[in-house]
Amino acid sequence: MKKTLLVSLAVLASSAAAQTTIKINGYAGQDNTIYPEMINRFVRPQVPGVTVSYQALQGDYNQGLTTLLASGSAGDLFYLPAETLDTYIATGKVLPLTGQVSTAPFLRNLNTTFTRNGKVYAIAKDFNTLSVIYNKDLFDEAKVPYPNNNDTWSSLATKLTNLKRALGSDYYGICLAPDYARMGAFAVGAGWKPFGTNGKTNLLDPAFQAAFNWFTGLTKDKVGIQPSELSQDWSGGCLGTGKVAVAIEGNWITGFLKDNAPNLKYGTALMPKANTTGKRGNFIYTVGWAVNAASKNRAAALKVLNVLTGPQVQQYVLQEGIAIPSRTALSNNAFFKKADPAAQNAAAVFAGASDGNVVPYTFGPKGPDWAKPINTALAAALSGQQTPAAALRRAQQDMTALQSR
Numbered sequence: 001m002k003k004t005l006l007v008s009l010a011v012l013a014s015s016a017a018a019q020t021t022i023k024i025n026g027y028a029g030q031d032n033t034i035y036p037e038m039i040n041r042f043v044r045p046q047v048p049g050v051t052v053s054y055q056a057l058q059g060d061y062n063q064g065l066t067t068l069l070a071s072g073s074a075g076d077l078f079y080l081p082a083e084t085l086d087t088y089i090a091t092g093k094v095l096p097l098t099g100q101v102s103t104a105p106f107l108r109n110l111n112t113t114f115t116r117n118g119k120v121y122a123i124a125k126d127f128n129t130l131s132v133i134y135n136k137d138l139f140d141e142a143k144v145p146y147p148n149n150n151d152t153w154s155s156l157a158t159k160l161t162n163l164k165r166a167l168g169s170d171y172y173g174i175c176l177a178p179d180y181a182r183m184g185a186f187a188v189g190a191g192w193k194p195f196g197t198n199g200k201t202n203l204l205d206p207a208f209q210a211a212f213n214w215f216t217g218l219t220k221d222k223v224g225i226q227p228s229e230l231s232q233d234w235s236g237g238c239l240g241t242g243k244v245a246v247a248i249e250g251n252w253i254t255g256f257l258k259d260n261a262p263n264l265k266y267g268t269a270l271m272p273k274a275n276t277t278g279k280r281g282n283f284i285y286t287v288g289w290a291v292n293a294a295s296k297n298r299a300a301a302l303k304v305l306n307v308l309t310g311p312q313v314q315q316y317v318l319q320e321g322i323a324i325p326s327r328t329a330l331s332n333n334a335f336f337k338k339a340d341p342a343a344q345n346a347a348a349v350f351a352g353a354s355d356g357n358v359v360p361y362t363f364g365p366k367g368p369d370w371a372k373p374i375n376t377a378l379a380a381a382l383s384g385q386q387t388p389a390a391a392l393r394r395a396q397q398d399m400t401a402l403q404s405r
Contacts, residue, residue: 006192020297021051022304025065025075027287028056034322042316050300051236055116060353069093072294076301077308080112080122080290082113086365088290090380094121095291100302101133101185106309109353114288122288123309126323128250129282129352130185131266131345132272134154136265138142142166147246147269153186153214156246156272157223163245165224173223174246175230175238176215178378181283181361182235182248182372188357189274189281200403203374203396210276213388216381240264250285250351251324254342268345280356286326366402373398 026035033055039052055075057064062084068074069091073311088094095118097103103111105275110124131146139146144297160173167217174333176182184194192207202208225244232238235247240261247253250270257264270281289305291298307313314325318335324346336347352358363370377395380386386394 010152016182019051020049020270020300022051022077022297022301023067023075024054024304025057025078026254027061027079028058032056038308038316039312042310042313043304046307046310047300047303049124050304061128069292074292076292076295076297077305078290078292079125080114080288081331082286082288082360083362084367085114085121085288085362089116089121089223090365093293093400095295095298096121097123099225100291102306105328106214107328107353109284109358109360110286110326111284113284113362122290123305124286124288124326125251125309126317126325127284127286127335127353128252128324129284129349129358130248130250131272131348131352132246132269133239133249133253133345134246134267134269135239136267138167138171138242139163139238142245146267147272149270151272152278153272157214160218160223160246161221164221172225172238172244172324174225174248175227175232175235175244176218176224177227177235178382179300180374180376180378181285183211183215183378184361184374185248185271185273185281185283186215186274188283188359189271190354191274191275191277191279191357192366194359195360199364200302201370201399203377203392203399207276207394209388211274211281212377212381212392216378216388219382219384224382238405239266250363254345255321258342260384266341268341270348270355273356277357282356282358283352283361284353284358285361297318318346321346334363366405369402370399373402 017297035054035084039054065074065078098119101123106124110127111120113121114120134147144159144163147159164173165292190207190211195201211315227234227238229395230238236249236256238244239247240257271282273280289308291301295301313328314327317323317325318330318333321342335343364369369393373395377391381391
């Protein structure tokens with residue numbers, strides 16, 4: 001009788017384990033196809049007895065996640081975008097992973113991105129940085145040297161100007177979106193820090209002004225052009241038209257070019273160095289895996305997280321061209337040594353995470369509203385509606401008002 005009871009309890013225990021389900025909240029679109037496949041391929045064999053369900057949030061991801069966390073119905077695991085990290089940490093609904101997960105295998109800058117007050121709140125699932133992507137045919141036709149890893153702001157601007165002069169009014173040197181996500185990287189290269197020790201932002205810092213003036217000054221004589229002027233909504237679209245020589249983008253551009261400009265011959269260079277510091281500037285764009293602090297399946301969620309950031313998944317992500325993986329050990333991966341332009345771009349993006357002045361692409365506690373004064377100033381200066389100096393003065397006023405609320 002006793003033996004029968006023990007067997008029954010064992011069966012019940014086994015049944016309970018089999019019923020453990022880990023729900024993941026992530027992006028829709030391509031991720032809604034990729035991650036269910038990776039869960040089947042890698043997580044299921046390595047975490048037996050646990051069912052993993054990927055539930056994509058349609059529409060505005062941050063808004064959707066905020067609603068689910070507030071209602072207590074968010075997943076056990078979820079994407080945590082770095083740019084909105086601070087707003088989620090403030091809710092207390094993100095489990096600190098310090099002591100729960102080893103961060104040693106991952107790039108130091110990625111760990112820093114998700115660290116606040118000494119606690120790590122997410123493990124980067126992948127990342128991107130910026131690089132200079134250029135149209136080889138246009139440079140060849142203009143007889144201008146390609147952008148290279150030794151370029152400074154000045155030498156790159158000279159190449160773009162010479163190319164424009166050689167090719168005429170139907171072509172442009174560079175496509176410049178009025179977006180902090182691009183221009184801000186140059187300011188970082190010049191030594192600007194988005195947030196001072198007091199947590200405030202100084203847009204009148206000489207380093208920021210120098211980058212702003214250089215960036216917006218490229219529109220002189222139409223060397224630089226905004227995407228809207230070519231009926232595009234980003235600089236990758238500009239490059240795809242074949243009329244623009246350079247775009248500042250991340251590895252996400254390679255898939256776009258493959259599908260939309262398959263005959264375009266392109267190369268990649270690292271970001272140019274700031275004239276004053278001799279340093280490159282770059283942003284790290286990343287999304288981490290975070291654990292819901294209220295999860296009742298914490299142990300299983302951590303096991304799933306470890307598999308999704310493990311060597312097998314990261315190698316798969318790299319080989320399939322899905323993204324740039326976050327493990328340091330992949331720096332010497334054979335994929336980065338391939339000659340095809342997409343692999344070369346991936347190598348430059350990987351190198352960009354550790355070369356020069358690199359900071360996380362984040363908005364701080366005010367969320368996405370923080371970037372609005374900068375973007376407004378960029379739009380005004382790039383279009384010529386305001387001088388750079390006037391645009392920056394107004395942006396600082398708006399930034400001060402925002403950060404004083």
